[in-house]
Structures are given as C-alpha cells and as structure tokens.
Amino acid sequence: MERLSIGTNVFVYPNPVTLLGTMVEGRVNFMPLGWLSRVNADPPWIGVGVYRGHHTARGIRENGTFSVNFPSADLVEAVDYCGLVSGSGTDKSGVFECFFGELKTAPLISACPLCLECRLVRTEELPTNDWFVGEIVASWADEACLTEGRPDVRKMNPLLLTMPDNRYWTVGAEAGKAWGAGAGRVKSEKDRA
Numbered sequence: 699m700e701r702l703s704i705g706t707n708v709f710v711y712p713n714p715v716t717l718l719g720t721m722v723e724g725r726v727n728f729m730p731l732g733w734l735s736r737v738n739a740d741p742p743w744i745g746v747g748v749y750r751g752h753h754t755a756r757g758i759r760e761n762g763t764f765s766v767n768f769p770s771a772d773l774v775e776a777v778d779y780c781g782l783v784s785g786s787g788t789d790k791s792g793v794f795e796c797f798f799g800e801l802k803t804a805p806l807i808s809a810c811p812l813c814l815e816c817r818l819v820r821t822e823e824l825p826t827n828d829w830f831v832g833e834i835v836a837s838w839a840d841e842a843c844l845t846e847g848r849p850d851v852r853k854m855n856p857l858l859l860t861m862p863d864n865r866y867w868t869v870g871a872e873a874g875k876a877w878g879a880g881a882g883r884v885k886s887e888k889d890r891a
C-alpha cells in the first residue's frame with residue numbers, strides 16, 4: 699500500500715483522557731486534558747500541556763498545584779461537558795463530588811478510580827501552551843480498581859481520545875507483556891553470538 703504524507707497536525711495515538719483539577723480564586727475547576735506524560739522517573743514528575751488562555755492555567759499559576767484525575771468511561775458526559783465550557787464563565791465546581799488529600803488546592807474527584815496530587819516544579823512557556831511539570835506528591839485509588847495494589851486498567855476502564863477526529867474510546871485487549879514480549883528474540887541473539 700502507498701504511504702501518504704498527511705501533514706503536520708498529528709497527535710499521539712491515543713491520548714489518555716484525564717481531568718485536570720485546580721482552584722481558581724478559591725473555586726474548584728476541572729478541564730479534560732489529553733496532553734500529559736510522565737516525564738521523569740525519580741522524582742516522579744508529570745507534564746501537562748495547557749493552552750495558556752484556559753482558566754485552568756490561571757489556577758496552576760495561582761497556587762502552584764494541580765490534580766490529575768483518571769475518569770472511567772461511564773463519566774464521559776460529565777468529562778466532555780467540562781471541555782465545552784470554561785471556568786471563566788461557568789461554575790464547574792459542582793460537576794463532581796470532590797475531596798482533598800495533602801495539598802489543599804488540588805481538588806480530587808471521588809468518582810475517579812485514580813487521582814494524583816501534584817506540586818508545580820517547572821513551567822515551560824511554549825508558543826500557545828504552558829507545559830507545567832508537577833511532582834506527584836500523593837496518589838489515591840479506588841480499591842476496587844486495584845490488582846495486587848496497582849491500578850488495573852481493565853478495572854479502571856479509562857477513557858482514551860483520538861485527535862483530530864475527536865473521538866472517545868475504551869481500552870481493548872491486552873497485546874502482550876512489556877519488557878517481556880521481545881525476550882525470546884534477545885535470547886536467540888545471545889545464543890547465536
């Protein structure tokens with residue numbers, strides 16, 4: 699099949715869908731966030747790409763904290779709503795029931811199977827977005843979504859996002875063991891050497 703050049707507006711496939719939690723002028727606010735990544739092993743740092751004009755960016759700059767909440771697919775309607783309206787014009791503080799952990803300005807969502815509390819450690823100003831790097835200071839998981847004490851993606855049933863077709867997805871079947879599926883090839887190369 700021929701390879702086609704498809705331009706430059708290309709994204710990571712798929713993005714996870716999370717809810718970025720902040721307090722802005724004392725009010726809880728959440729926005730859906732697809733652009734995030736763990737960016738450092740130790741200390742545990744996570745990066746989030748936030749358009750500078752979003753209300754959320756104000757909250758992160760104001761408090762130096764944020765939360766990252768992983769919703770399950772059944773929350774899709776509430777998640778999407780938070781992406782259609784801005785906290786600058788709409789009070790989103792009542793959309794989810796919240797709790798607080800160690801940081802008093804990083805609201806966590808009770809209905810989400812996994813919630814992270816982050817303290818801002820770096821801000822990189824990119825042309826349109828801020829890349830906020832936060833240190834994970836605590837994480838909270840719904841016990842029902844754990845297997846042997848670790849988040850289990852089958853139980854979490856997280857939401858995924860594809861862009862630019864802008865669709866939500868759920869996770870499919872496991873395809874193999876990471877740091878394991880290639881082990882046979884490593885062994886045969888060693889045997890040949």
Ligand SMILES: Cc1cc2nc3c(=O)[nH]c(=O)nc-3n(C[C@H](O)[C@H](O)[C@H](O)COP(=O)(O)O)c2cc1C
Binds near residue numbers: 734748752781785859
């Ligand atoms: C599924 C989804 C993912 C999104 N991911 C991002 C993202 O990674 N970064 C970003 O700046 N905006 C993202 N947005 C857009 C914001 O969530 C949206 O503009 C939101 O209303 C901003 O809210 P705020 O002004 O209250 O902060 C996303 C929206 C949706 C629906």
